[in-house]
Amino acid sequence: MEGILFSEVYKAIMSGEPFDATVISCDTKRGTGGKIIRLEGWMICQNTEDTGEVPVSENFTAGRKTSQSKDPNHDEHGTVNVFNPANKEVRPRTIHWDLIRIFNGKRVIN
Secondary structure, three states, X not given: OOEEEHHHHHHHHHOOOOEEEEXXXXXXXXXXXXXXXXXXXXXXXXXXOOOOOOOOOHHHHOOOOHXXXXXXXXXXXXXXXXXXXXXXXXXXXXXXXXXXXXXOOEEEEO
């Protein structure tokens, strides 16, 4: 399997283009994880210029108090939020950069 550098993965995800990836789940608060998750055609969650809203289903944002939302500290935690634009009913996920194993069919090299 061909390899891809982590720096290239970072640039590709941050570009906002859809991607396929295989990642390992991790939840340090609950002490769970280790499951293999396949993401096909997902994108980084970004605020839209017109509304400032992340383009996800209202089912996930209804009742949420955005003024009291805590800062996700993505840089500190090494994470990024992604969503599936083809199916906005699927909940967005937070993935850890270090746990991306395969990106667009290429093994990630750190």
